[in-house]
Amino acid sequence: MAAQTDSCYLGFDFSTQQLKVVAIDGNLQVTHQNNVQFDSDLPEFRTQGGVHIHEDRLTVTSPVCMWLKALDLILEKMKNAGFDFSHVKAVSGSGQQHGSVYWKKGARRALQHLDPGRDLHSLLQDSFAVQDGPVWMDSSTAKQCQYLESAVGGAQQLADITGSRAYERFTGNQIAKIHQFQPDKYNETERISLVSSFAASLFLGDYAAIDYSDGSGMNLMDIFTKQWSEPCLKATAPQLAEKLSDPASSTAALGFVSHYFVKRFGFPEDCKVIAFTGDNPGSLAGMRLQEGDIAVSLGTSDTVFLWIKEPRPTVEGHIFCNPVDNLSYMALICYKNGSLTRERIRNECAGGSWEGFSRALRSVPMGNNGNIGIYFDAMEITPPAVGIHRFDQHNRRVDTFTQEVEIRALVEGQFLAKRVHAQKLGYKISKLILTSSVLLQVLSDIFNAPVYTIDVANSACLGCAYRAVHGKIYRCKHCLTCCSQSMLEMFAIKCSPLNVDHLRY
Numbered sequence: 001m002a003a004q005t006d007s008c009y010l011g012f013d014f015s016t017q018q019l020k021v022v023a024i025d026g027n028l029q030v031t032h033q034n035n036v037q038f039d040s041d042l043p044e045f046r047t048q049g050g051v052h053i054h055e056d057r058l059t060v061t062s063p064v065c066m067w068l069k070a071l072d073l074i075l076e077k078m079k080n081a082g083f084d085f086s087h088v089k090a091v092s093g094s095g096q097q098h099g100s101v102y103w104k105k106g107a108r109r110a111l112q113h114l115d116p117g118r119d120l121h122s123l124l125q126d127s128f129a130v131q132d133g134p135v136w137m138d139s140s141t142a143k144q145c146q147y148l149e150s151a152v153g154g155a156q157q158l159a160d161i162t163g164s165r166a167y168e169r170f171t172g173n174q175i176a177k178i179h180q181f182q183p184d185k186y187n188e189t190e191r192i193s194l195v196s197s198f199a200a201s202l203f204l205g206d207y208a209a210i211d212y213s214d215g216s217g218m219n220l221m222d223i224f225t226k227q228w229s230e231p232c233l234k235a236t237a238p239q240l241a242e243k244l245s246d247p248a249s250s251t252a253a254l255g256f257v258s259h260y261f262v263k264r265f266g267f268p269e270d271c272k273v274i275a276f277t278g279d280n281p282g283s284l285a286g287m288r289l290q291e292g293d294i295a296v297s298l299g300t301s302d303t304v305f306l307w308i309k310e311p312r313p314t315v316e317g318h319i320f321c322n323p324v325d326n327l328s329y330m331a332l333i334c335y336k337n338g339s340l341t342r343e344r345i346r347n348e349c350a351g352g353s354w355e356g357f358s359r360a361l362r363s364v365p366m367g368n369n370g371n372i373g374i375y376f377d378a379m380e381i382t383p384p385a386v387g388i389h390r391f392d393q394h395n396r397r398v399d400t401f402t403q404e405v406e407i408r409a410l411v412e413g414q415f416l417a418k419r420v421h422a423q424k425l426g427y428k429i430s431k432l433i434l435t436s437s438v439l440l441q442v443l444s445d446i447f448n449a450p451v452y453t454i455d456v457a458n459s460a461c462l463g464c465a466y467r468a469v470h471g472k473i474y475r476c477k478h479c480l481t482c483c484s485q486s487m488l489e490m491f492a493i494k495c496s497p498l499n500v501d502h503l504r505y
């Protein structure tokens with residue numbers, strides 16, 4: 001890693017299982033990385049995979065105080081590692097998409113007057129109307145989805161406005177459920193943030209706007225006007241526009257870090273806060289996608305996404321506003337059964353070892369001798385289905401595979417689904433960029449296309465650190481309007497070509 005130089009930019013990612021941070025210098029070189037694992041570093045919240053799955057197996061939440069404590073902890077870890085905050089010129093970040101935070105009346109005043117002598121958790125733990133907020137793994141709002149679609153004229157009509165049909169995890173439907181079943185908590189709420197804008201609010205010392213890109217994942221924002229859609233707001237809950245406030249550009253400089261961070265950690269007073277966004281939009285920036293590239297992100301959720309100019313919303317997949325270029329968009333497909341399912345089968349079929357998993361995978365030929373598996377441990381998003389299904393080379397349903405066949409069936413099944421859905425949505429598959437270096441070969445075989453990886457594990461953090469640079473440097477000095485220098489030009493100026501391991505031509 002490069003030594004810390006005089007300019008430094010931070011990108012935070014509040015993802016499902018951990019809080020991560022990447023620091024880069026003015027040449028976009030990584031100088032520091034750190035993380036806090038929610039389950040192991042903050043065991044008092046008793047999460048599994050960073051969440052609480054409720055008894056109905058559909059409701060999934062995360063404690064907002066866990067995220068507060070995680071930020072306290074990661075900043076302490078950075079300070080103890082000798083990180084010098086006085087060089088930080090700008091911060092940005094991302095959060096798991098769709099999750100929501102409900103600030104209760106009076107919270108803004110607390111946020112604006114944080115005492116640098118105390119930690120964030122002790123200062124803000126009583127500032128939330130909902131302690132355990134809904135997150136993207138929740139599938140409990142089917143009724144709210146049906147109501148919203150019927151109110152605006154159907155699934156395709158809703159997709160034409162917001163970029164997606166109604167999805168259970170999307171924030172608007174979660175807000176509708178809280179208004180319906182916990183009206184006192186809804187009425188006690190003065191501001192609703194996404195996880196991304198909640199995190200930005202902590203650094204800003206005031207409520208931060210929801211950005212266009214993450215706001216596209218709410219079934220509430222018109223992705224063309226980039227304003228809240230009145231019919232969607234009306235069909236969701238009363239006084240909602242007031243609780244959300246106006247969305248802002250994902251490239252917006254929201255202000256400077258608060259007095260709290262200057263005094264407690266030594267951030268410079270002119271350290272800018274650039275709008276935080278969703279984790280997948282953050283990854284899109286971090287992977288420096290060009291038109292025609294397809295990104296595959298393997299995480300708690302798996303996603304396939306690409307940079308597009310012309311949005312064509314459908315009832316499958318999602319169209320979000322682009323986090324880097326206000327005139328572009330991003331297309332995304334999301335799969336809920338990602339790393340948690342791969343870890344379950346690694347534990348059951350390879351003794352918990354990734355080396356054993358890889359050996360088993362390589363021991364069975366590509367195509368798995370015709371055996372195919374579908375592994376939906378939890379209700380899947382794409383398609384909305386659940387259950388484990390195995391078929392042999394004669395298309396007969398079978399109950400078990402050998403351990404090696406099971407492992408290859410899982411990986412090939414997950415990647416085949418990605419290819420089928422990507423092609424069905426018209427994604428042109430020419431080059432793939434994978435966020436991690438695992439499973440490269442299988443992905444390349446399944447897509448029959450060259451696969452690259454980026455050389456930093458935390459693509460969302462990296463993308464947000466890039467966005468911090470972009471927001472700080474490439475902005476006219478006299479106003480906070482959108483900068484003239486595009487981020488892709490910035491990359492051309494600031495750094496060498498993407499460091500990629502090119503697997504196969």
Ligand SMILES: O=C(CO)[C@@H](O)[C@H](O)CF
Binds near residue numbers: 016096098278279280
């Ligand atoms: O729901 C998703 C995207 O639509 C997931 O990828 C979450 O962003 C994961 F945090």
